[in-house]
Amino acid sequence: MMPLHGTTASDAWARKTEELAAWLIGPGRLTGDAVAVTSGLAQRLTAMGVPLHRLRIAMRVDNPLLTAWGILWEPGMEAKIFTIPHAYLDTATYVGSPAQHVIETGTWLRRQLDQLDPEDHTVLHELASAGFTDYLAVPVAFGNGVVQGAMFATRNASGFAERHIALIKDLAVPLSAALEAIAMRRSTASLLATFLGEGPAARVQAGAIRRGDIVETKAAILLTDMRGFTRLSLTSSPPQLLITLGRYFEAVADAVRAEGGDVLKFLGDGVLSIFRVGENGRWTACAAAVRAVSHAIATARASDLPPFVAALHVGSVMYGNIGSLDRLDFTVVGPAVNMVSRLEGIAKASGETIVCSGTFASALPGTRTRTLGRFELKGLDGEHEVFAVVAGQVS
Structure with missing residues (x-):
């Protein structure tokens, strides 16, 4: 044919x-x-x-x-x-x-x-x-x-x-x-x-790339900090110090991500993370933060890592790009971030493992907390009641 x-x-x-x-x-x-x-x-x-x-x-x-x-x-x-x-x-x-x-x-x-x-x-x-x-x-x-x-x-x-x-x-x-x-x-x-965290990476990919591309959002904020880091840095060899820091960061970051949070910064031996408040309200974000830090603490203890403290607060933050014209950083800023930084200092001074603000404690009425008293916090007006949190207790 x-x-x-x-x-x-x-x-x-x-x-x-x-x-x-x-x-x-x-x-x-x-x-x-x-x-x-x-x-x-x-x-x-x-x-x-x-x-x-x-x-x-x-x-x-x-x-x-x-x-x-x-x-x-x-x-x-x-x-x-x-x-x-x-x-x-x-x-x-x-x-x-x-x-x-x-x-x-x-x-x-x-x-x-x-x-x-x-x-x-x-x-x-x-x-x-x-x-x-x-x-x-x-x-x-x-x-x-x-x-x-x-x-x-x-x-x-x-x-x-x-x-x-x-x-x-x-x-x-x-x-x-x-x-x-x-x-x-x-x-x-x-x-x-890898460098910004899942949430910030998604915003950058969506076009938030200019200085001042910032949105206001409500979030539970978690700041962890290792105890005795200065002493550890003086007594450990540089390779061993980096290994210890890496394992500690991994314990915290894995726990935060598992609960839907974003790790925003590694600050020396500190880790700054947020859990954004969604449709389910503050309770869900705050409960996730407590579960994350509780799991991180348990992991650190099981791995024989140095102990660390954690501070928790919930409030409005400015979330996005800040910096110079040619060098930007995706992070959170605002009074709520200052609050959690001051709370971290109280945790170290008081010997408590996890502390939180009164606002955070009221958002989790089922969580076992006890008051540590009222404190004047540098850069913040008035006195603020601070609470200790029992790890793992979210009901």
Whole structure:
């Protein structure tokens, strides 16, 4: 049978290839969604007759805990995002793997899985055991020189045809164009969250980037401070001091984040955090703050860390960017922040572990507190009643 209008099968294949590349560069890229790009690519390849049964794309990320993230697609399942911790790079699963080969050499790799040698990597043998017959690892290079890995696998008895392999390799550049901006945004978001905290990072990404981009919000404020830090700094070696500080910061920060709070600053040996008051009112924010500090204290004790004190207050704060024209800091300021700073001094002087303001105590009537008396606080008018809080007591 003669092809219609003189169009050959190779012409049709070339046109579909161009359409898929155009989709990646245009609509796919503009989705801003790596899952949509990966799923869309896999579905279009399948529609073109490519016997694709697994697509896994991994991309590096600038994150203190993770080395990469990515998307896994298989037919009949919803594509899902996965993450890879830094420790993975030292495991036998990665060392010598096709992924390492692609990332470090920038060259593609194909293995027909029914023809494996005993010395082939474990990952390939595992895929073969799962019924896969052919495997193609393709480098996807970003503009900053970083190479990502896209891994294609099939269960088709004949594996991938040569034109399927050529198509997949030809799509590496359009796929890079579709994913690079998405990956860079995710990496930027991860860095911002690492240095600013989740809440401030979200506001900066939303456009709060100028000096004076400040909003007034109500929040429970938590300030922790290590006891005896000066003595510790004089008696510990610098490496040991940094290790101790890191473990203490981790105990506090993990507890704060677990309760939905934002860690805003590490101030020497202090940690400033807030729990914003939402629709559920002050009680919810204050209860979260007490639970967070109680958990942090328990973790520190179990880890044999130096003891620390905590001060709690709730009130209105100015939340946003302050600083000079060319150097900004995302933080909270206002009388409520001054209050919690003064309360921290009372905690240290009184020997109590957790203290709070009268305003905070009244917001948590079910919490066990006892008055420590009334105090004049530097920079604040009048006398203020201060309370000790029993850790873990939120009813």
